[in-house]
Amino acid sequence: MTSHTKLSGGSHPPRARLDRIFHSLEGALGTGMVLSAKEVLETYAEDDSGFGAFQPDFVIRARNTQDVSIILKEASREGVPVVPRGGGTGRVGGALAVYGGIVLSLEKMNRITAIENENFLARVEPGMILEKFHQSIEEAGLFYPPDPSSLDSCSVGGNVACNAGGPRALKYGVTSNYVLGAEFVLPDGTILKTGRSTVKGGAGYELHKLIVGSEGTLGVITGITFKLVAKPSHIETALITFPTARAALQSSQDIMKSGILPRSLEFMDALSLAAARTKVPRQLPETAGGCLLVELDGSSADTLLEEMGRVAEICDKHGSGEALVAQDEAQRRDLWTVRREVAPALREMHPCRVSEDIVVPRAALAGIVDELQTTATKHGIKIAAFGHSGDGNIHVTVLYDEPTREAADAACTDTLRLAVKHGGTVAGEHGTGIQKVGALALEQSAELLEFQRGLKKYFDPAGIMNPGKVVAI
């Protein structure tokens, strides 16, 4: 955990209360529903943030919305923390039971309840795994764009909770662009249906939009109505190397200025490429200082070919080297493997690392990636940068050895300050969680933070919902 992750906003409930809620929930939900075996608690103690293990007191795998309602109502009465959990793939510690209490897993609520082809929408339970959802939707000839890298194990409810993005967000937008409505359980157990089944509409407040990104701190999402779009019939993908990171980023910026809107425009710096090279059979030139993965989609193959030609010309002006253009789906997957393996490879090579997820206005990106290297040199550590350059969203991974932990923390703070200085934000597509609670003050005023804490209290007067996350109280 970095220096930004000092815990605040809750406390571990006393044993007597835990015993009481165990009995009342067993009574209401049925024997065997409230799990407290050590191995179960351990399974739900960690997430993908690497922030360590926080063992809950109980784990409950909700079967339906009624279960969720009962659990929240009892927890509100007893003041016991409830931590909603999907796939546990979060990077900011949002699913960690930092004050114990109940981990409320939504994994069993994982059905698609409707796909309405003609209306371009789907209704789904929160525990549905994103990749399975993609498959079902595409089999129906439609398309659900958000594609965070954890798509084989993250849940759609988790995606909504942290407003997930992914490479295709460049053209298609993030999760919030696809949430038409939600079934949502308030901390007192009240079940609300917010939003609607239509793309347009404005009856009352846009409550469903506020629930997106609230990371389980305002209540629990138990159902989602997603907007879908038509499945694009053609895709073109190319991996293009550059002598320097700057040349890659300037090309990225020039592609965006050309009027072409790729569905993905991904950047990797030299360190990210070096990491990927350890995992991928494909040979990337050792000399590459930066790389872009460009993917276009649309309904006309000719248009895409013409656009990819223009992309190649733009990159050529910045001295691009080899360009690998996928000729079929297998090759397309191969090219993506380079990009997808960056994070796992960095993780394996550097057990000590902190991953920051910043966004800056696109024009500032090339300058910032240079400044990051200055930051790394200053603190005597290494920084890898990769991610969604088209969006200005870069995953900055600070790599360190145990003795340089303090230097890494300082580099993280510098990174976040850098993002804010250039008009950006400290949290991109991973959310706030416990990681960025302290860092919010770098970006937001004391008045805004205070107002959000009050808003949280309006939703959750008992303070049970995922305490310590987003705006810790």
Next chain:
Amino acid sequence: MTSHTKLSGGSHPPRARLDRIFHSLEGALGTGMVLSAKEVLETYAEDDSGFGAFQPDFVIRARNTQDVSIILKEASREGVPVVPRGGGTGRVGGALAVYGGIVLSLEKMNRITAIENENFLARVEPGMILEKFHQSIEEAGLFYPPDPSSLDSCSVGGNVACNAGGPRALKYGVTSNYVLGAEFVLPDGTILKTGRSTVKGGAGYELHKLIVGSEGTLGVITGITFKLVAKPSHIETALITFPTARAALQSSQDIMKSGILPRSLEFMDALSLAAARTKVPRQLPETAGGCLLVELDGSSADTLLEEMGRVAEICDKHGSGEALVAQDEAQRRDLWTVRREVAPALREMHPCRVSEDIVVPRAALAGIVDELQTTATKHGIKIAAFGHSGDGNIHVTVLYDEPTREAADAACTDTLRLAVKHGGTVAGEHGTGIQKVGALALEQSAELLEFQRGLKKYFDPAGIMNPGKVVAI
């Protein structure tokens, strides 16, 4: 006003308080800033809803955010209503001072403060007229899609307040899709900057998303950061007539199912066409029972031509008649005039009319337009239907003579019930205002309404912000 517009949620402040706030605001803002001349009050007494005149006690044309902050702070202290106002073009009575108090006009805060071409964003004050904003953005080679029909006189702040849409929303989405961040003054005078300058981001709660569509009931928007997109280089527009409304709507649905995504797909029924015919020189066949206006845009002329060919084939299968395809910009404007003149022509022909703005899942549309005619026959009145068929968003205009007012009200209620019965919503792109306050209960549960009233109270404990609108307290 229909039966849905019973006023509730406020009261006219007593004279003593008004006198006090007049003096304190004159002191704080300067002499001559707080207007109370009869002709000024009358100018700001009505909006485009046709719900009548509600004279405020004062009108203040704010010069800047500080003015807004001072006004709200004083008004909160004195419990005097504040009604924010942009262009006054709202259709649901959102800008009416139904309990008197202060009309806070943002018309003088009308500057674009920044256009950042490379970052595809613009910063703008709320009083900026939309059409002027469009012009400035397009001159910069960029594009801001939302285009409600009042674009020559509505303000961008009003667009954000009611989450405006327009014909291009089909492809590009409504206003909320373009609001990255907002400067927002809370009713106690606190100035908050919410959201961000980047497309992606998730630090804290998505407060700016909640402010969109809140119609000045939670505070006052004093600045907006809009996302922009690349300006499409090619446009194709066609006006296609059909023997029946049903044939037009079935074609609309089949176009959407084909995978083609027009930027606009507009429908007019026979009555709407008859009205338009009185205003437009162009001859539309007298026999047409329905009509579609289809507009495609993109970066390739060839692709658009091919797609328009497919559109024509689809329409042909449903027995389409004449198709007028614009050959240049002037002809394109001519075709749009047919669509744009429907509402003004209906207004002139039928001084007694109520306009409802419903949305239904697209597949239900053809059936609903038929059911609307059954409703009209049942109540002995006329109903015209037109609007954004691609989105399922139809403007239902109930036409009546003074003696049939009750029948018209009943037909309106039937219309809203019909929308909800088919999974739709009672409020599309015009907002809730005072018109739909009562109708919300047709769509939303008592718990959800109560929760929204509490949310409003959290923002506005003194109850001064645009009382009687959205969720009347």
